[in-house]
Amino acid sequence: MTRDQFHDVSISSAAEFEAVLAEAVEKAIKADVDVRGAWEFRTRGSTHDWEVEIVELAKDFDDEDE
Numbered sequence: 850m851t852r853d854q855f856h857d858v859s860i861s862s863a864a865e866f867e868a869v870l871a872e873a874v875e876k877a878i879k880a881d882v883d884v885r886g887a888w889e890f891r892t893r894g895s896t897h898d899w900e901v902e903i904v905e906l907a908k909d910f911d912d913e914d915e
Contacts, residue, residue, distance in 0.1 A: 855869070874903065884903050885903055885904065885905055886902070886903065887900055887901070887902045888900065888901045888902070888903070
């Protein structure tokens with residue numbers, strides 16, 4: 850995996866960030882990676898370190914018929 854996989858991806862809004870995050874999670878799930886839980890990572894070249902928590906939500910199947 851290369852370090853700068855998103856060099857050609859523009860993320861300038863919360864919606865764009867959510868779309869990229871959703872794609873990464875979906876690709877990981879399809880590859881049988883258990884994405885649930887807390888993910889701690891340190892950024893390079895930045896003063897920020899982060900923890901991201903992924904929690905699987907229950908589907909509300911009643912809303913799908915509408």
